[in-house]
Amino acid sequence: MHRAYQPILPCGNKYLQQKWDKVTYEEHMKRLQTAKPVVDTSPPPTYGHLHLKLRKLKLEKERLSIIERDNYLLLRKISHIMRTTGRVDNKNEYEAKSLNRKIREQELLRISRENRVILERITKCQPQYKVQKWNEDWQKTEYYMNNITRYPRGLPMLPDQKDQKLNKIEKRRQKEKHLKNECLKDKAGKKELTEHNIEPSKDHQRANSI
Structure with missing residues (x-):
């Protein structure tokens, strides 16, 4: 009895109730499979004219035909020119002429003359400032500054003092060279004396041996 069909609601015949419930369940499942959604989630339809674009293909074909025709005409013209001399005389045998050539040459000559004059003036110009005098004045100024300062940086020498110092150094060098x-x-004299003393002693030894 426990394996028999157990309906949810009480019934008079369990076998008939099982058959009716089975039919109801099958109809319910069939309705579920054939049910339509409230929201349409299917992809939109595809149109051939949007993917194929016949207008664009036609324009491209026309463009290629025009290019091919132009190339053919150009090839015919080139072959005709190669076989013959051509219909246009493209030889340029005339000389190039300029309307303002003389004016430009005159301007160039004028500029060169002015540059030459300026160069001569620069080379012949004498300097107005004497650097040697400036240097001497600055040395005097430094000498006076060191005389009046409390802590002098050094005693710069005047040109006369420099000459005196150089003369002293030169005299010292000459004296050292003389010494x-x-x-x-x-040393050379001592060496000669020793050589003279050695020679008689050798002669004396030879005489004794004989």
């Missing part, structure tokens, strides 16, 4: 030459002469 060096005298020393060399003394």
